Amino acid sequence: xxxxxxxxxxxxxxxxxxxxxxxxxxxxxxxxxxxxxxxxxxxxxxxxxxxxxxxxxxxxxxxxxxxxxxxxxxxxxxxxxxxxxxxxxxxxxxxxxxxxxxxxxxxxxxxxxxxxxxxxxxxxxxxxxxxxxxxxxxxxxxxxxxxxxxxxxxxxxxxxxxxxxxxxxxxxxxxxxxxxxxxxxxxxxxxxxxxxxxxxxxxxxxxxxxxxxxxxxxxxxxxxxxxxxxxxxxxxxxxxxxxxxxxxxxxxxxxxxxxxxxxxxxxxxxxxxxxxxxxxxxxxxxxxxxxxxxxxxxxxxxxxxxxxxxxxxxxxxxxxxxxxxxxxxxxxxxxxxxxxxxxxxxxxxxxxxxxxxxxxxxxxxxxxxxxxxxxxxxxxxxxxxxxxxxxxxxxxxxxxxxxxxxxxxxxxxxxxxxxxxxxxxxxxxxxxxxxxxxxxxxxxxxxxxxxxxxxxxxxxxxxxxxxxxxxxxxxxxxxxxxxxxxxxxxxxxxxxxxxxxxxxxxxxxxxxxxxxxxxxxxxxxxxxxxxxxxxxxxxxxxxxxxxxxxxxxxxxxxxxxxxxxxxxxxxxxxxxxxxxxxxxxxxxxxxxxxxxxxxxxxxxxxxxxxxxxx
Numbered sequence: 341x342x343x344x345x346x347x348x349x350x351x352x353x354x355x356x357x358x359x360x361x362x363x364x365x366x367x368x369x370x371x372x373x374x375x376x377x378x379x380x381x382x383x384x385x386x387x388x389x390x391x392x393x394x395x396x397x398x399x400x401x402x403x404x405x406x407x408x409x410x411x412x413x414x415x416x417x418x419x420x421x422x423x424x425x426x427x428x429x430x431x432x433x434x435x436x437x438x439x440x441x442x443x444x445x446x447x448x449x450x451x452x453x454x455x456x457x458x459x460x461x462x463x464x465x466x467x468x469x470x471x472x473x474x475x476x477x478x479x480x481x482x483x484x485x486x487x488x489x490x491x492x493x494x495x496x497x498x499x500x501x502x503x504x505x506x507x508x509x510x511x512x513x514x515x516x517x518x519x520x521x522x523x524x525x526x527x528x529x530x531x532x533x534x535x536x537x538x539x540x541x542x543x544x545x546x547x548x549x550x551x552x553x554x555x556x557x558x559x560x561x562x563x564x565x566x567x568x569x570x571x572x573x574x575x576x577x578x579x580x581x582x583x584x585x586x587x588x589x590x591x592x593x594x595x596x597x598x599x600x601x602x603x604x605x606x607x608x609x610x611x612x613x614x615x616x617x618x619x620x621x622x623x624x625x626x627x628x629x630x631x632x633x634x635x636x637x638x639x640x641x642x643x644x645x646x647x648x649x650x651x652x653x654x655x656x657x658x659x660x661x662x663x664x665x666x667x668x669x670x671x672x673x674x675x676x677x678x679x680x681x682x683x684x685x686x687x688x689x690x691x692x693x694x695x696x697x698x699x700x701x702x703x704x705x706x707x708x709x710x711x712x713x714x715x716x717x718x719x720x721x722x723x724x725x726x727x728x729x730x731x732x733x734x735x736x737x738x739x740x741x742x743x744x745x746x747x748x749x750x751x752x753x754x755x756x757x758x759x760x761x762x763x764x765x766x767x768x769x770x771x772x773x774x775x776x777x778x779x780x781x782x783x784x785x786x787x788x789x790x791x792x793x794x795x796x797x798x799x800x801x802x803x804x805x806x807x808x809x810x811x812x813x814x815x816x817x818x819x820x821x822x823x824x825x826x827x828x829x830x831x832x833x834x835x836x837x838x839x840x841x842x843x844x845x846x847x848x849x850x851x852x853x854x855x856x857x858x859x860x861x862x863x864x865x866x867x868x869x870x871x872x873x874x875x876x877x878x879x880x881x882x883x884x885x886x887x888x889x890x891x892x893x894x895x896x897x898x899x900x901x902x903x904x905x906x907x908x909x910x911x912x913x914x915x916x917x918x919x920x921x922x923x924x925x926x927x928x929x930x931x932x933x934x935x936x937x938x939x940x941x942x943x944x945x946x947x948x949x950x951x952x953x954x
Contacts, residue, residue: 377635378650378678385651385678388635390628392483395476396584401443401622402473405460408434408441414462415614416491427614432459446472446622450488455620457490463591463615470617472586474624475506478637478645479657481579482626485512486556487586490618493544496522496590499557502583509585513557515544522589536563537578570674580629586622591615632673633658652681666695667709684709688739689716689723717744729757731764752793753777755905760869762885765855767905771795826897830927838909838938842930843945844954846911848877848923851934852888853907864890865922866902874942875949878914879923887922889915900931907934909942 375381378388407414411433433439441459448456460470485499496516500509519527519541529540544555559579565572628637630647640646646656651673654662661670661681671679684693690711699721700708714723717730718738726732726744736743747759749766754777759766768777771784771794780786780794787795843849851872858865866888873881888910890902902908902925912929915922925931948954 376650378633385680387632387673387675387678388650389632390630390634390636390647392625392627394623395480395482395626396447396474396622396624397449399447399474399476401446401458402475403443403458403460404469404471405617406434406441406443407432407459407461407616408439411435411439412462413613414459414616429613441618443472446619447474450621450623455490457618457620458622459490459618460588460616463612470588472619472622473506474584474622476582476584476624479503479580479582479629480624480626481576481629482559482581482584482624483579484556484558484623484625485584486554486621486623486625487619488621489553489555490620491616492592493553493555494588494590494617495544495592496588497544497555498523498587498589499539500585500587501581502585503577503580504582506583509583511539512559512581512584513539514541515555516541516590517543519543531562531564533564536565537574570672576672579626584624588617591617630658632678651678652683664691664693666693667707668700668705669695669697669708682709684711684722686711686714686723687718688741689714689718716741717746726761729759731759731761748776750774750776750778752790753779760855760885763855763867765867767853767855769793769905770903772905827899827927830897830899838911838930838932838941838945840945840948840953842911843875843942844949846875846930847914848873848879848881849875849909849911849942849945850881850923851907851909852923854902854904855885857904859892860889862892863920864892864895866890868923871907872939874946875911881923887920888925889917889920889922890925891927894927897927899927900925900929902931908932909934909938 376388378385380386411431413429413431415427415429431439432441434442441457443458445456446458458472482501494515496514496518498514499512501512502509514523514525516522516527519525523541525541528542531538531540560566560569560575563575563578565575569575628634628645628647630637630649631653633651633653634647634649636648637645638648644656647658649655649658649662651658652662652665653670654660659670665681665683667682667684670681671677673679684690685707686693686709690713692712693709694712695708696710697708699710700706710721711723714720714727716723717727719725719727724738729747730744731747732738733740733743733745745764747757747764747766749757749759750772753766753768753772753774755767755769759776764775766775766777768774770792771781773779773781783797784794785797787793789795850870851874852868852870854866854868856867867885868888869885870881870883873883890900894900895902909932910923910925910929912923912925915924917924
């Protein structure tokens, strides 16, 4: 007996025992006290598949022709004592339980000792193109399709499948003694990788294809990629079906008795009544299609069969990741990798996310999730930093719903509502200080002007003319004396034009925002936010918050002249002091109040530097 039939018979025996309670299992339900097959003993995900079942069992079949309405006679062929053919005639009557042959008999419990057969109308009504259509109710991955006949096997028949619940059909397999004539195909054509998703035609009388009165089709037999099924999307699609249709196109021996069939004698009538189709068992072996992410199928709320999905997957076939689990793309489970869907990392600040393939590739195929609609005043791909107008509360973890605090910049004392996201320092107007710019700095007093809320306290003119140099107010509230050593001209003053030559002579060029300052010995250390870097220098200047060191003496001479809260374009030299981690700005540096139209000019200087214009 052919190997395919041995497998089919073994599967059917197992199914019969399961259906009779031999294994104590329902067809689509696992034992509740058993561990989940989709996870190992350590809780790690692994591939799992539903039980192998006869997907046709108990399912309704639609037949295009069924005898008994009205009652009709049919004759069965048998062999006499001398080996000669005999015809015994009977009546098919749908109203009589013992004489009816409905389509329900095709998918009932198959008992070889008590066959129940569906039967078509005899030749007199419809001898050709009789169809049996079976709806599986869900996508299955099929292993075989078989039909056991009570009558002579058809000389020509076709098997079709549908993947969209009967809307469209594609051929699965043809059987005929005359393949070219009936279906326009060569007989027993070789299956190669290029055509392994195409139906072929075989001889139904070939002893390798039939056993007794059964015709069986193995979906993967002879397909070159069947040994690597997990890595063959073509064959995975080939074995997938929601509906199966059998079409019987021609009866055996019909052409030999054409002359007798046309006669009007009693014998001709008996011969005509002998031509019909009868099938005792229509079975479809396979598994619920769950793509390796479920071990069983269950009835959903609408009564339809769906996979009981695991591995954070969803859908009738577990064909997609469930909500919020889009950190890596969905994939079918394999023996080596369960391909579990992973939740997005949004630090508990978002409920939705999406997948971005470009980010996934840039991360080395580790993370591709992008959080949507970040809450609790957070922002970013992972909701991992505070949005504008808020700063990070270092006393709370980023996952805390109050991890971001409002800047609360004073509406009069600050230059804007956006503060430093790390320190929370608001950009203050001249003479204003404090985290939220809510008080006047030392040496300043409050005014009634909303434009300049703090003004310098008037100084008493010196009585000694020799002390006039010491009465010069220091830069930005610094009252220390310059000792009369200030240069007559300052190269770092405002109003200077920026040229390609000046750009090339300096080590670095950047646009900075002055945030705060403090005195450190003979230096004044500013905290600045580098907004744009036009030239990095050897220090490799980067964007963001960093320190800027200015000699105290230069600052007192207003060379350069720097004020808090303002933005400047700075062109300077690399800092030779290794103990200072920051920019160096002295009287030789160029410090100019930033203008927005300079951005284009500096980009032009960048391009010129690349073309060796320096």
